[in-house]
Amino acid sequence: MEHTASALPQPATSYTRVRGDGSAYLVGSRCTQCGAKFLGERGNCGHCGARDALESYELASRGRLYNYTIVNRSYPGITVPFVSAVVDLEDGTSIKGNLIGVEPVAEAIPFGMPVRVVFRPAETANAEARGFVAHFFEPA
Amino acid sequence: MADVYVTGIDMIRFGRYPDRTVVQLAAEAALGALDDCGLGIRDIEALYSGNIGETMTGQRTLQLLGQTGIPVVNCTNACATGATAFREGWTAIKAGLYDIVLCIGVEKMQPGMIVKKKVGNEPLPAEGVIGSETMPAVFGMMGMEHSRLYGTTLEQFAKVSVKNHHHSTLNPKAMYQKETPLEEVLNAEMIAYPNTKLMCSVNVDGAAAAVLMSEKKARELGLARRAARVLASALASDPWTERNLVMQDVNTVTQYAARTAYEMAGVGPGDLDLVELHDCFATAEIPHYENLGLCPAGEGGRLIDAGETALGGRIPVNVSGGLLSKGHPLGATGIANIYEIVTHLRGEAGARQVPNARIGLTHVVGLGSACAVHILEKV
Numbered sequence: 001m002e003h004t005a006s007a008l009p010q011p012a013t014s015y016t017r018v019r020g021d022g023s024a025y026l027v028g029s030r031c032t033q034c035g036a037k038f039l040g041e042r043g044n045c046g047h048c049g050a051r052d053a054l055e056s057y058e059l060a061s062r063g064r065l066y067n068y069t070i071v072n073r074s075y076p077g078i079t080v081p082f083v084s085a086v087v088d089l090e091d092g093t094s095i096k097g098n099l100i101g102v103e104p105v106a107e108a109i110p111f112g113m114p115v116r117v118v119f120r121p122a123e124t125a126n127a128e129a130r131g132f133v134a135h136f137f138e139p140a
Numbered sequence: 141m142a143d144v145y146v147t148g149i150d151m152i153r154f155g156r157y158p159d160r161t162v163v164q165l166a167a168e169a170a171l172g173a174l175d176d177c178g179l180g181i182r183d184i185e186a187l188y189s190g191n192i193g194e195t196m197t198g199q200r201t202l203q204l205l206g207q208t209g210i211p212v213v214n215c216t217n218a219c220a221t222g223a224t225a226f227r228e229g230w231t232a233i234k235a236g237l238y239d240i241v242l243c244i245g246v247e248k249m250q251p252g253m254i255v256k257k258k259v260g261n262e263p264l265p266a267e268g269v270i271g272s273e274t275m276p277a278v279f280g281m282m283g284m285e286h287s288r289l290y291g292t293t294l295e296q297f298a299k300v301s302v303k304n305h306h307h308s309t310l311n312p313k314a315m316y317q318k319e320t321p322l323e324e325v326l327n328a329e330m331i332a333y334p335n336t337k338l339m340c341s342v343n344v345d346g347a348a349a350a351v352l353m354s355e356k357k358a359r360e361l362g363l364a365r366r367a368a369r370v371l372a373s374a375l376a377s378d379p380w381t382e383r384n385l386v387m388q389d390v391n392t393v394t395q396y397a398a399r400t401a402y403e404m405a406g407v408g409p410g411d412l413d414l415v416e417l418h419d420c421f422a423t424a425e426i427p428h429y430e431n432l433g434l435c436p437a438g439e440g441g442r443l444i445d446a447g448e449t450a451l452g453g454r455i456p457v458n459v460s461g462g463l464l465s466k467g468h469p470l471g472a473t474g475i476a477n478i479y480e481i482v483t484h485l486r487g488e489a490g491a492r493q494v495p496n497a498r499i500g501l502t503h504v505v506g507l508g509s510a511c512a513v514h515i516l517e518k519v
Contacts, residue, residue, distance in 0.1 A: 012264050039385065047380040067288065067387060069280035070333040071272045075255055078268030084277050084332075086387045096271040096386040106333060111288045125269045134269050 012122045012134035015040035024119040024133050026059040028093045037093045061117045062140060063089035070104045078126055087115055087137055098125055101138040114140040144233045145358040145367040145519065148177030148351035151479045153313045154344045154467035157248070162194050166246035167204040169347035169472075173242065177351050177363050181206035184351075185238035190215045190225030190245040191471040201244060216471075218506025219420065220375075221245060222348065223474025227512060229352045230373045239357040243350045245476070247469035249343035276332035276340055276421060278388050278507065283334055283423025285387075290438040292426060294334040298325040299444045300422040301339045301464055307451055308461020310492035315344045315467035325422075339422035339464070346469030348476040364519050368482045371405035371499070371515040374398070378509040390424070393511040394431035394503065401501070401513040402433070409433035412455060412515075413497040414484055416477040418505045419462040425449075429457070432503060432513075451492060459484075459492045477502035478514060485518040 008018050018024050029038050031054055036047035039059075044051050068085040085099040099115065102108050115137040122129035125136075150172025152165060166189070174180060181202070187210060189198025198212040217224040222245025229243040256273055267273055286292045302322050308314035320338050328336040358364050376396035381389045402408055409432060417432060419425040426440035434455055435443050443449055449457035460466045460480040463473060481500035483489045502514045 010263060012269055013266070014260070014262055036380065046385075066383065067281050067285050069272070069277050069284055070330075071268075071274065071277050071280075072333070073253065073276070073329070073331045074272060074274055075253070075265075075267050080268075082268065082272070084271035084281070086271075086281070086383060088383075094383040094386050098269070098271055122264065122269045126265075126267075129264055129269055132264055132269075134264075 009121065009133035010131055012129065012132040016133065016135065018133060026095065026117070026135055027056050028059050029054040029056045039093065039095060059093055059095065060089040060091040063087040063115060065099065065109070065111060065113045065115055066094065067111070068099060068109060070106065077128065082125065083109065085137055097135050097137055099137045116140040141234050142236070143355040144230050144370045145353050145355055145364065146350050146370065146478065146482055146516065147353045147358050147363040147367045148173040148179065149349070149479050149482050150176050151313060151348035151472070151476045152346060154315045154346040154469060157345045162191060162197060162246055162248050163200045163204055165248070165345060165347040166197065166201040166244050169246065169349040170201065170205060170242060170244050173349035173351050179240070179351060182208060183240055184208070184210060184242045186211045186229070186232060186241045188213050188215060188225040188228040188241065188243045190221040190474065191247060192216050192218070192221055193247060197246065198244070217510045218508050219418065219470050220474060220504045220506035220510040220512045221471040222476070223502070223504045223512035223514065224375065224510065226350060226475055226478060226514070227373045227375055230370055233352055233354050239354045241352050243352060243475060244347065245472040245474055246347035247471040248345045249469055251343055254343070272332065274332060276335045279421035279423050280332035280335050281387055282390065282427060286423070286427050286440070290441065292441040294326070295322070296441040296444050297334055297422045297426065298322055298336070298339060300419065300425040301325045303444070303450050304419060304458045304462040304464040307459045307492060308465035310490070311461050311466060314461040314465055315342050316461070316465045335421050335423055341420045341463035341468040342465065344467035344469050346467060346472040346476065348472045348479050350475055350478060366486050367519045368485045368516040369519050371407065371517045372401040372513070374400035374404060374513045376400065376511045388507055388509060390505045390507065390509055390511070391427055391431050393509045394428060394505060397511040397513040398432050401515050405515040407499060407515065411499050412501050414459060414481065414494045414500045415455060415457045415503070416460060416462070416480050416500070417457060417503040419458055419464050420468060422464065425457065428503065432501065451494070456494050459494060474502070474504045474512060477504065478516065481516050485516060
């Protein structure tokens with residue numbers, strides 16, 4: 001079934017892409033000179049300074065938890081607690097997002113745990129983000 | 141190039157001043173620094189003003205002190221703002237442009253959490269949806285990475301708060317003079333794991349100012365006796381590192397600035413008598429022991445356990461109380477750190493004096509990131 005353009009969710013970040021069927025993915029860019037990887041698309045390499053030498057790619061959907069913190073106090077209107085996580089994807093890109101599907105206590109969240117990237121309505125995390133789709137991490 | 145001396149320096153007591161303006165606080169600190177070396181505003185050849193919250197703060201400060209028409213540079217560099225203003229003054233004297241300059245850092249803060257301004261072209265505010273960008277969360281992750289690498293514990297991070305709160309009981313210019321036992325730190329409200337409320341720096345109002353001089357002028361005016369020589373002034377921006385764009389890396393930028401500073405000064409970490417480093421959160425202090433070379437990588441936890449960084453220890457750190465307890469008025473912090481070091485080099489630090497202090501180091505990090513390291517020596 002085709003989504004009409006107006007019914008498609010809006011991407012929550014500049015590096016989120018929404019397909020015509022409503023599914024989503026993330027894009028990164030890789031420097032063809034030095035191999036450095038970045039979230040989203042960019043013109044020049046922040047590592048080696050190469051100009052117009054970046055190619056974009058679709059980010060991997062699996063990775064491992066590198067680091068996290070459990071956020072108990074946030075800005076007004078944000079649902080707490082939540083787990084803010086940094087994940088090293090299988091393709092070598094690092095991304096940040098909320099880790100869901102775990103108890104928000106340190107004992108339940110081992111470093112290095114395998115995770116997968118999933119997409120959910122952003123309003124599950126911030127009620128004001130209705131109509132946006134965001135990436136989250138789940139234990140794999 | 142000529143040596144640069146700090147000849148006059150002062151800070152106001154950090155606290156809350158709801159009835160006073162930013163520039164009134166700046167002017168009070170500036171007059172304190174001028175009085176400290178017996179000069180007046182007409183002696184000053186240029187002003188470097190550090191402040192984040194307002195604009196043209198330097199010029200408006202001069203409106204309260206004397207509008208002499210001198211060059212004024214307004215600096216902003218996040219939490220490295222004050223140190224950057226100080227360094228701009230140092231640079232100008234090094235270049236031979238002036239013999240006497242004034243550097244001021246000042247800030248008025250709102251109590252509670254700093255809310256980051258939205259930047260760039262992101263469609264949504266990221267907070268709470270794409271993880272967290274609050275300062276406690278950013279520095280919570282800094283501590284968690286250290287735990288991952290070296291097994292550093294919540295208790296070790298909490299001991300940093302116990303130590304710095306204890307130090308500030310000896311500092312009449314600190315926001316707080318209150319002991320916080322380990323249990324109290326651990327049982328305080330959890331803000332972003334592992335940082336509890338008592339492991340977060342205090343947002344306060346404050347101002348600090350320094351008069352910098354060429355060595356020649358300081359000697360000519362007979363001000364060398366209480367002066368401190370600036371052995372090194374180093375500033376670094378964050379280099380590209382693997383995860384820097386999703387997890388702020390304040391370690392590498394600190395290592396860069398520290399290396400530059402030690403090379404410039406011709407001294408090493410073992411030559412230092414005391415350090416004022418950027419303990420914006422308790423989790424930051426232990427990694428910075430290592431970044432500044434006070435101990436090898438991975439031994440920061442041991443350092444706090446052994447009391448080596450407490451007053452009376454091998455290398456006292458943040459004897460002022462640090463940002464955790466003296467308070468952290470962003471733009472003022474860099475110069476307030478230098479005030480603390482100079483006060484010890486002069487032997488005027490009272491109950492918290494580090495005995496026979498001859499060389500001290502200051503360190504600040506502005507997230508995003510800027511790191512400034514200064515090394516000062518008793519003349």
